Amino acid sequence: MSLRPYIVGNWKMNGTRAMLSEARAIDRAAQRYMKVEVAVAPPYTLIHAVHREAEQIAVGAQDCHPGVEGAHTGDISAVMAADAGAKFVILGHSERRQDHGESNELVRTKVESALGAGLNVILCCGEPEEKREEGKHEKFVLNQLRLSLPEEIEEPGDRLTIAYEPIWAIGTGRTPTLNDIAAMHASIRAFLVEKFGEEQGGLVRILYGGSVKPENAREILSVENVGGALVGGASLTADSFMNIALAAGDGEDQ
Numbered sequence: 001m002s003l004r005p006y007i008v009g010n011w012k013m014n015g016t017r018a019m020l021s022e023a024r025a026i027d028r029a030a031q032r033y034m035k036v037e038v039a040v041a042p043p044y045t046l047i048h049a050v051h052r053e054a055e056q057i058a059v060g061a062q063d064c065h066p067g068v069e070g071a072h073t074g075d076i077s078a079v080m081a082a083d084a085g086a087k088f089v090i091l092g093h094s095e096r097r098q099d100h101g102e103s104n105e106l107v108r109t110k111v112e113s114a115l116g117a118g119l120n121v122i123l124c125c126g127e128p129e130e131k132r133e134e135g136k137h138e139k140f141v142l143n144q145l146r147l148s149l150p151e152e153i154e155e156p157g158d159r160l161t162i163a164y165e166p167i168w169a170i171g172t173g174r175t176p177t178l179n180d181i182a183a184m185h186a187s188i189r190a191f192l193v194e195k196f197g198e199e200q201g202g203l204v205r206i207l208y209g210g211s212v213k214p215e216n217a218r219e220i221l222s223v224e225n226v227g228g229a230l231v232g233g234a235s236l237t238a239d240s241f242m243n244i245a246l247a248a249g250d251g252e253d254q
């Protein structure tokens with residue numbers, strides 16, 4: 001178990017083998033920032049290659065099918081992602097929910113399958129803008145978590161991470177206020193403690209995601225209950241991504 005800040009890059013549908021040089025540079029820098037846990041989720045096609053190159057960073061998948069194997073053209077199971085070198089999987093990302101109509105119930109079956117295959121899970125949640133305007137954002141997010149999480153998880157403090165990503169902040173350059181981030185993360189923490197108990201619920205890291213950049217990382221990461229960041233656009237170059245990691249580690253090489 002690690003209480004180090006967790007900085008995770010989500011490369012989305014970006015990256016050919018030419019991106020391996022960025023992965024190498026991220027890995028080299030991560031060896032100097034030992035106060036921070038750094039990980040990258042490249043597209044499936046690069047998981048094995050990044051895993052082979054990486055000495056320090058963990059490699060993850062961006063999704064998985066809920067099944068183990070079978071007639072599901074184009075899908076990848078958690079077992080297959082693990083076999084390629086993935087240590088974790090991002091599930092329930094809003095782009096999956098929007099582009100592929102993924103329901104909370106489907107996400108829950110994926111979480112179960114991933115944990116069963118030995119992968120750790122980063123479960124995403126986050127409200128659309130209209131829910132925040134209506135003041136229903138907290139209810140929306142907690143309901144997503146309630147329905148997307150299995151009834152029981154062994155050692156959730158080790159195996160589970162939550163990423164709070166307001167949909168309207170993803171890739172837009174907009175972020176909630178620090179007070180708004182603090183309020184949502186406090187609600188998620190209270191939910192986790194109620195579900196998993198004081199000790200384990202207190203250990204699950206809650207990442208913030210949505211337009212995190214080197215310029216705003218330090219203040220966002222200093223908010224209570226923010227245990228790291230899930231980073232999209234700014235994770236595509238080692239330079240910007242590792243400046244976020246540097247901010248997470250108090251701005252010093254360690």
Ligand code: PEP
Nearest residue numbers: 170171209210211232233
């Ligand atoms: C994301 O999609 O997980 C994300 C946080 O994207 P961005 O950092 O580009 O807003």
